[in-house]
Amino acid sequence: MVAKTGVVDLGSHGGKFTWFQKSNITGGVFRLKRARLDKALASIDWRMLHPNAITQVLSSATSDHRPILLDMDGGVNCRRTQFKYELMWGHDPKCFWVVKNAWKDRLHHNPMLNFYCKLKKTRDQLSIWNKVHFKMLGHQLGDSSGEFSIRSTCRIVNGGGSVIQAEHRWKRIWKSTLHPRLKLLWWQLERDAFQTRGKLAGFMEITNDSCPVCGEEKETIFHLLWQCTIAKAIWFNSPLGIRVDRVSVWDWKQWQEWFLDDCNRPPNISFEDILIVALCVVEAVWRERNSIVHGQTRSQISQLISRVNCKIQEHKYVASNDIEDFCAWSPPPARRFHKFCKNFKNWEIGHVPRNCNFMAHNIAKWARQFRVTGLIRSTELDKSVLDDYVEWKKHAVFFMAS
Numbered sequence: 001m002v003a004k005t006g007v008v009d010l011g012s013h014g015g016k017f018t019w020f021q022k023s024n025i026t027g028g029v030f031r032l033k034r035a036r037l038d039k040a041l042a043s044i045d046w047r048m049l050h051p052n053a054i055t056q057v058l059s060s061a062t063s064d065h066r067p068i069l070l071d072m073d074g075g076v077n078c079r080r081t082q083f084k085y086e087l088m089w090g091h092d093p094k095c096f097w098v099v100k101n102a103w104k105d106r107l108h109h110n111p112m113l114n115f116y117c118k119l120k121k122t123r124d125q126l127s128i129w130n131k132v133h134f135k136m137l138g139h140q141l142g143d144s145s146g147e148f149s150i151r152s153t154c155r156i157v158n159g160g161g162s163v164i165q166a167e168h169r170w171k172r173i174w175k176s177t178l179h180p181r182l183k184l185l186w187w188q189l190e191r192d193a194f195q196t197r198g199k200l201a202g203f204m205e206i207t208n209d210s211c212p213v214c215g216e217e218k219e220t221i222f223h224l225l226w227q228c229t230i231a232k233a234i235w236f237n238s239p240l241g242i243r244v245d246r247v248s249v250w251d252w253k254q255w256q257e258w259f260l261d262d263c264n265r266p267p268n269i270s271f272e273d274i275l276i277v278a279l280c281v282v283e284a285v286w287r288e289r290n291s292i293v294h295g296q297t298r299s300q301i302s303q304l305i306s307r308v309n310c311k312i313q314e315h316k317y318v319a320s321n322d323i324e325d326f327c328a329w330s331p332p333p334a335r336r337f338h339k340f341c342k343n344f345k346n347w348e349i350g351h352v353p354r355n356c357n358f359m360a361h362n363i364a365k366w367a368r369q370f371r372v373t374g375l376i377r378s379t380e381l382d383k384s385v386l387d388d389y390v391e392w393k394k395h396a397v398f399f400m401a402s
């Protein structure tokens with residue numbers, strides 16, 4: 001009757017059934033009858049006007065019916081898991097037949113309700129099929145524990161052991177002795193995380209995707225690291241003296257494979273040594289590229305090379321772990337002062353306050369102002385420079401000279 005009139009059930013919140021009856025069967029065994037006798041119905045137009053309306057099933061102590069209350073906004077609080085169509089279903093040919101079977105019958109004479117009923121049936125049939133067909137997904141994905149996990153899925157999607165390879169890759173980064181900043185750059189390289197024009201062009205409209213530094217090729221991070229004119233100059237002028245043109249690699253993966261091979265590295269040079277140069281090149285060229293993009297002046301190539309070479313030295317020093325940490329002041333060895341002083345025949349200790357210790361400071365100041373270097377005879381110096389109690393000032397010399 002309800003189906004024929006073309007009205008829809010508003011659904012309920014707070015309980016499935018509104019009527020209960022307990023009947024006594026023989027031997028003290030009870031049977032419970034229950035049904036959803038009370039419901040709210042509405043026309044499709046009304047339903048579309050009030051999509052959040054729902055009936056609340058209230059509790060009752062005295063009646064076998066539970067009262068229902070029409071709540072116009074109660075639907076927003078419903079937390080039932082929503083049906084979601086899984087993309088993987090479409091890859092299974094059986095999915096087509098599940099949908100076709102659910103869709104084939106006419107379920108209502110009203111076309112709108114027929115459409116609604118078919119959608120609902122498709123949803124139910126797909127949910128059941130999903131449970132039956134994919135229930136042992138973990139086993140199908142080959143996880144030893146039988147549990148479904150992102151890791152096992154990733155392993156299958158990437159065709160086997162690449163998760164382990166990837167883990168090995170990240171472990172190599174974090175366990176290396178490089179400076180944390182270089183590690184971060186290395187990680188960014190592995191993830192292709194630099195927002196180069198070539199990368200941005202993949203998902204947004206860019207009028208120019210060429211390298212801002214040389215303008216010769218499409219800008220990728222590998223180009224900036226290896227193929228760009230600045231990068232080539234730095235590699236050649238680095239302590240390794242590598243000629244980029246002699247090494248035929250076309251991406252970061254090939255680059256690593258090439259230099260991980262002992263035969264391809266200069267003697268006594270480790271992969272980490274080459275990596276330090278690569279990361280310093282990336283850092284320098286990326287900075288230069290950014291300043292060009294933001295309209296600042298270009299650095300001179302010679303300055304850039306010497307700056308990068310300094311950095312390479314510093315990072316090699318950090319990676320060698322041969323650094324002594326001075327974290328706190330410690331007193332000199334005991335009796336050292338006494339040992340020095342006993343070499344003198346006559347000696348006494350005097351206190352020189354800081355503000356009466358100008359002589360050394362004065363000489364340095366004088367030498368700097370007159371740009372004097374090398375050996376200086378004391379006769380060349382003005383008396384006031386050698387005064388230990390007064391700070392020497394340049395204008396005072398001019399005053400005396402005049």
Ligand SMILES: [Zn+2]
Pocket residue numbers: 211212213214215216217223224227228229
């Ligand atoms: Zn370039």
